[in-house]
Amino acid sequence: MLKKTTHTKLIVLIDPDKYNPELIVLANSCKVHCFFVGGSELKSNLLNKTIKSIKSLTKKPVIIFPGDETQISKHADGILILSLLSGRNPDYLIGKHVVSARKIISSKLKTIPVGYILVNGNNISTTQIITKTEPISTTSTLINTAIAAELLGKKLVYLEAGSGANAPIKNSIIKTIKKEINIPIIVGGGINTILKAKNILKEKPDYIVIGNALEKTSDFLFDLNKLIK
Ligand code: 1GP
Numbered sequence: 001m002l003k004k005t006t007h008t009k010l011i012v013l014i015d016p017d018k019y020n021p022e023l024i025v026l027a028n029s030c031k032v033h034c035f036f037v038g039g040s041e042l043k044s045n046l047l048n049k050t051i052k053s054i055k056s057l058t059k060k061p062v063i064i065f066p067g068d069e070t071q072i073s074k075h076a077d078g079i080l081i082l083s084l085l086s087g088r089n090p091d092y093l094i095g096k097h098v099v100s101a102r103k104i105i106s107s108k109l110k111t112i113p114v115g116y117i118l119v120n121g122n123n124i125s126t127t128q129i130i131t132k133t134e135p136i137s138t139t140s141t142l143i144n145t146a147i148a149a150e151l152l153g154k155k156l157v158y159l160e161a162g163s164g165a166n167a168p169i170k171n172s173i174i175k176t177i178k179k180e181i182n183i184p185i186i187v188g189g190g191i192n193t194i195l196k197a198k199n200i201l202k203e204k205p206d207y208i209v210i211g212n213a214l215e216k217t218s219d220f221l222f223d224l225n226k227l228i229k
Contacts, residue, residue, distance in 0.1 A: 001077070001078055002034075002063075002112060002155070002156055002184060002207065003206075004182075004206055005207070006204075008200075008204055008205055008208055010030075010207070010228050011034055011035070011207050011208065011209045012035050012209075013036045013209050013211030014035055014036065014050065014054065015038075016037060016038075016049075016050035017044060019053070020215070021057060022218065023214060023215075024053075024058055025058075026218050026221055027060075028057060028060065030224070031228040031229075032221075033061075034063055035054055035060060037063070038065035040067035040126045041067065042067060042071065047073050048073045048075060055075060062075075062076045063076060063112070064080065064109070069096040069099050069100040072103050072107050078112055079107075079109045080114045080156075080158075081113045081114060082114050082158070083097075083114065083115055083116060083154065084118065085116060085148065086117045086119070086133065086134075086136045086145060087132075087133025088133065091131075112156060114156045114158050114186075115149025115157045115158070116158045116160060117145055117157060117160060119136055119160065119161055119173065120135040121161040121165040121166060121168070122166065122167070123162065123165055126162065126164075127162055139172075139176065142173060143176055143177060146177045146180060146181050147180055149183070150182065155183060155184075156185070156186055157185050158185075159174065159177065159185060159187050162190070163189060163211055163212060164212045165189040165190030167190055168189060168200060169187050171199060171200065171203050174200065174205050178203065178205070185205045186205065187200060187205040188208065188211070192210075192213035197210075197227060198227060201228075
């Protein structure tokens, strides 16, 4: 479902609290690889309903990007099993996985183990606040964490600048990590202009994730569509 790519693919992140079906219809006709659904602070329990609605509008895969252990729905095609490797909070390394393990197995969802790495973007992210962890600031620690993710058997590394970050992950970081690991890289957080997207695509990460910017205007998707091969 999320393999290494030769050209960067686009993933659209849907927050069920801000769900707009029109965005799905538009994304369905654009070069969008799949949808991530989830949020770190879901106010209303709309996950099931949102996933069912997305599935009725597109055949593209819908993958849960869970903000917490309650975000599981059998209606999705898969679920990211996130290990917050940048942090040292045991809940986000194993605790929440233990709590939700049986429910995930019962859901029969395809599971995708992900090394989730929060990178310091000089702003405090919601993930940082909720997980009570610090993002990684030094390049050597970032590289070693990505290598450790692969050694741990993770199928993907997600370099996260944080939702709505002022600046996305730096090109130099993507370039260096790409050289060091053999598993696909997802880059997300703060990609909210075509210039920023263009710049990141130079490093050819396997996937980029866009959330916030598409909640404001779907015009951005038209521009991204021209950029993506
Ligand atoms: C957040 O990486 C995603 O977890 C997407 O971030 O909402 O800033 O695009 P944005």
